[in-house]
Amino acid sequence: MQLTCRGRCWKFGDNVGVDGDMMPLEFALQRETRLETLAPYAMTGLDPDFPKRVKAGDIVVGGKRFAQGNPHIQGLLGLAAHKVGLVCESIPRGSLRNAINAGLPLLPACPGVSQCVESGDEVEVDFRSGRVRNLTRNTEQWFEPLPQALLEIVMAGGWEPALKRRLATT
């Protein structure tokens, strides 16, 4: 799992809902976790073309309380399936945990980031250092990265591969 992303910015607003906006609720109710099944529905509640146009390495930028609602993992798995990175102003704790478990690289607390990027900008994010560079506008911001222990889970590919590794070493 790469801890840097460079690609197109996909900006969404505040209070993006994990159910409905990010993924149809039915997948959560069915406990569907296969990436190939979820990928075609990622973010379609807000942008029906997202799954067709997004590319690996792109950056999703969210506002406050990104992935809010009942903490279902499916919306986060949908993003992880496209190998994008996530930068958001804030994220509720259940969805933070789900993002890490989904192996989705993220910067979870980036106040003001929405003002500095627009959809379509070329953006580079280093999830290890917390640096967000807007290459289109030539700006740079720094935010608190995930703690090392959580970066390692993301790098392993999420909860299940990380747990397999833990079991193998204990």
Added chain:
Amino acid sequence: MGRPVTPGEIIYPEPDLITTHDWYVVNFDAALRKLAVDRLHAPDKVLISTDHEPVAVSAQAAARQRTVRDIVRKYGIQHFYDVGRGGHGHIFPMELGYIAPGMLVLAYDPHVTNYGAVGCLGISLVVEISEVLACGSAWIRVPETVRVNLHGELQRGVTVRDVAQRMIGDFDADLVDYTVVEFGGTALARIDVDRRMTLCNTPVELGAKSALFETDELTETWLRPRIGERFQHMRSDAGAHYKAVIDYSLAVVEPQVAAPPTPDNVVGVSAVAGTKVDYAFIGSCANSSLADLRDAASVLRGRTVDPTVRLIVTPGTQKIAAEAAAEGLIGVFIDAGAILTAPGCGPCAGGRIGPLAPGEVSINTGTRNDPGRLGPRDAEIYLASPLTVAASAIKGRITDPREIIG
């Protein structure tokens, strides 16, 4: 951990107890088998309770109960409270002396925060409880604390459930997210352990990681007979840093109702009074203590449930059911036309027991009112105190209990 930790730090603490309930046992077993794990890290620390569906109501449920018993045997799980033994897993472990101040309990289910009523930190990890079962721990980001100082007096017809609902309506979700809500203040001496469970249960709906009370004489009086010398007082360090300190008065002016579709959609009862209800329920891990049953009986005594309403009462635990019977409360419910279910979660566990019919309206003391919580997604659920639910059951419409208790 045996060492001080700071908010934001990632730690892997080993819990004193791990709890899961009947429905999740099959899932964690499947997760462990997929990982080729065939033994638990500490089966002597695992407590399982058959509370979500204590009376199997389908062939599948009966088969699942048998599977759960097999899984418990396979892993050598030491604390198994099956049908008719304990009752609700967020309540009876406190009655039986499993829970002491200062303990850390990790659980599958979000409402494990009830243990905060006696100063124990209960944290839900949902599916990651499998990692705790296999490896003995899972990561936790050390939370900040929001201190809530309670003061003032409860008004007539108003219970701590109303205060708790008003509180989650008032508090900023962004402030409470991922924090532990710690209760203290001058009103503590008037809030017994039963009612503390209600206050520890509700902040979860706003995104709090957990909630707990500092211990006091009431805690000690309640716990000493149960845990003896294991009792110790737990209070925050002098000069502890809080993310916020909130002064909150119990003197909420009127009973509070959470209207559909979310628990924080809270209004005064007058805003929804008169709404026809088909179904009322008193129980759940939020409101099934002896104090709650006494509240409900105080309204129902000598009165009858409206002929168009069915009222279900679920005592939290076997012990609470026995005490309610000894006090004559069960007789009050039966005389009023209510039906009793087996101790445990009651209908609140997804409506598997006693669901609503499509389009029906319920008022109840459950934990959540999302569409589908009691079965059909188009049924409407209002949440309220045992007093308001009992009053509404009598009138057939959402009713301010002060109209009945005078």
